[in-house]
Amino acid sequence: MKIEKYNQRLLAILGTIGVIFLIVALIAFISITIMEHRRYDDDIETGILSDEKIEELQKENKREQVISYENPRLIDTLNSVYIIPVSHKTLNEIEDIGKTLNAFSSADSYEKSDSRYSSYHYGAFNNLIVYDSKNRANKSLFDKRVNFNQIKAEYFEDDILLLMKVSEKDTYKDGVINLLDFKKLYIYSFEKKVLKSIGIDGMDVVSYKFIDNGKDLTVRFGVDKNDDGQYEEHNEPTLIKRYDFESEKLTDIVDKKIDSELQQTLEGTKK
Structure with missing residues (x-):
């Protein structure tokens, strides 16, 4: 009897410890999930102010963001040859335009890459400077207000390409130009010193991939079915096209007949 009672108590203790462990693990999982979600939200909120917000500030000769x-x-x-990403900081208090820009800061969270194939650089950017240190010359790539968070360098035998998915307008109408808005794919050629853009009005560039060991690309576009100015991955579709790097033309990859047949099969209308 004593052994049975001991075993019962031991099982009860072990069961209690197991339940406590599961509860702690669940709380930790939920906390990590919330932190990751908040970090993602913070990344999105680092967008630049919308044109409408800028116009309001300019009426009072004020500014809320400064370059960094x-x-x-x-x-x-x-x-x-280097690139110098240009990010921005949102001030704690709105200040007068013309005030000395003493709020600059710099960050070096990522080490430079010596890859001769491809490399990635992440952050919250609104422009990019190409700096030729030998000739002490530099140029900015964009002459308009944009926002992007990733720069990919792709290496070829005859060229180096920079690729960026860039938001240009506040299509989602939330007061900022950020990653929730429609994006275009921009490509800068070091050899030709030319900046190209790939985009379709009313659609979002979701992803891209080089094909045939060359510079041509397949590009996936998100279709904004509900016309709210934002592509929603979970319930809105994508279409895929091919981009010819030399001619700068987008063409369909999937034949329209096959596309129609696939949709009819899915919805059950194909007879």
Whole structure:
């Protein structure tokens, strides 16, 4: 009897410990999930102010955001060419335009890459400077207000390409231009020193991929079915096209007949 009671108590203790462990693990999982969600929201909120908000501030000769340069990142080792991402900071208090820009800061969260194939750079950017250190020359890529969070460097035998998915307008109408808005794919060629853009009005660039070991791309576009200015991955479709790098033309990959047949099969209307 004593052994049975001991075993029962031992099982009860072990069961209690197991329940406590599961509760602690569940709380930790929920906390981590919330933190990741908040971090994602914070990344999205780093967008630049919408044109409408800017117009309101300019009427009072005020500003709420200032540019902030990040440390140079080596892209072309042989020619000593760097990129300098330009980010922005949202001030705690709105200030007068013309006030000395003493709020600059820089960050070097990511080490430079010496990859000769591809590399990624992440942050909250509103422009990009290409800096030729040998000739001490630099140029900014964008002459308009934009927002992007990733720069991909793709290496070829005859060129280096920079690729960025860029938001240009507050299509979602939430007061900021950020990653919730429609994006275009921008490509900068180091060899030709030309910036190209790929986009379709009313659609969002979701992803892209190089094909045939060349510079041509497949590009997936998110279709805004409910016309709310935002592509929603979980319930809105994508279409795929091919981009010819030299001609700068987008063409269908899937034949329209096959596309129609697939949709009819899905919805049950194909006889």
